[in-house]
Amino acid sequence: MKRIHYSLLEGRAGYYAALLVLGAIIGTGLLAFWYMEHYGHIVTGMTNQIVWGMPHVFAVFLIVAASGVLNVASIGSVFDRKAYKPLSRLSAVMAAAVLAGGLMILVLDLGRPDRLIVAMTYYNFKSIFAWNMILYNGFFAVVLLYLFVQMSRSFAVQKYKKHAGMAAFLWRLILTTGTGSIFGWLVARQGYDLAVFAPMFIAMSFSFGLAIFLLLMMALYRAVGRPLGHGLVNRLGRLLGVFVAVAAYFVAVAHLTNLYAPEHQAYEKFILAGGNIYTWLLWGGFGLIGTALPLFLLFSNAARRSFAPVAWASLLVILGGLALMYVIIIGGQAFPLVMFPGKEVSSGFVDGVINSYTPSLPEIALGLAGAALAVAITVFAARVLPILPRSLADDDVDPHLARAADVVELKKAA
Secondary structure (H helix, E strand, O other): OOOOOEEOOOOOHHHHHHHHHHHHHHHHHHHHHHHHHHHOHHHOOOOOOOOOOHHHHHHHHHHHHHHHHOHHHHHHHOOOOHHHHHHHHHHHHHHHHHHHHHHHHHHHOOOOHHHHHHHHHOOOOOOHHHHHHHHHHHHHHHHHHHHHHHHOOOHHHHOOHHHHHHHHHHHHHHHHHHHHHHHHOOOOOOOOOOOOHHHHHHHHHHHHHHHHHHHHHHHHHHHHOOOEOHHHHHHHHHHHHHHHHHHHHHHHHHHHHHHHOHHHHHHHHHHHHOOOHHHHHHHHHHHHHHHHHHHHHHOOHHHHOOOHHHHHHHHHHHHHHHHHHHHHHHHHHHOOOOOOOOOOOOOOOOOOOOOOOOOOHHHHHHHHHHHHHHHHHHHHHHHHOOOEEOOEOHHHHOHHHHHHHHHHHHHHHO
16 A cells, blocks of 8 residues: 545635525524424324424434444554554544534433533433433543544554554444444333344444445545545445345344244234334335345446445435334334223323324434434544645555456556
């Protein structure tokens, strides 16, 4: 691998236009927050039965994806894969940005954001939510330390790069385990209460995070016209395909496990064959759009010669991931609580009734604002910090990638 030179993102007109558009989306989200804060959550689709709405779908998706975005840096530093090392700085910055976007949504969706001070000063260590507060803050600290070690010019600091990378790698696994455990340890809900949620969320983080990383990386390099090798993108795309397949495997295992347990079979019938929005989103949104189509695109011959199949596959993985999060979070609450297992319960308080939910425009605006914030932080950081290599051409990153690309071109010419 040749010596990698980093430089700041050029301050072209497109840079300021992008920040302006992202700022408008963020501003719309803040107005949506003010609207919900002023009039109360009655103006949203959330109720006392479904308390986690569309903002939580976006927030949990981004928090899970933040861990996966950092996976690119981990592959380079922890597993010593040369082709990924030039991407480590961008991976670290983007991971922190995506987590910040997800947490912004959570904080502004609390209804009483000022109560966050209580959560920061008093910890109930019997609560998984309190544990996650520590994990989120720790993730920022570990990632920033990792970035500092990478960018330091001191050899005395540089020699700890692998150690910092290992710490970030382990912390992000713990972080995603904690996020998955929020649902896996909720025994009251038939759709949750499943230990496999922890490894399933880790697998989903690899898939969602790499899809976001690929889209942003290709967009940045295309916008400024810097060299980006087909071999590198193809390798990342095939890795994304593996992660997509692994995530789908764990989702299948989760549903098969629930089908095996009699107390969860009614919920599985509701999700898998209920003919409702959750059924369509699971099979069509995650199964077809988020899994089958991306796998077809990523492992097609066209992906070796063009960026388009990888870009479209990454976008489809993100859409499929949002659909799956909607099924998990909203569908899990929509199914009625089983207050007394094995008994029929009848009362005037909607016992045994499927809870309805329709996302409102302010909720969607707030969710999109969190995603826009993540992109805006990444773009701004690339303008003020040397995190983008001047060239990611295959010959500069890894000669093996360059030779593989030449073979593809020869086959195409033949």
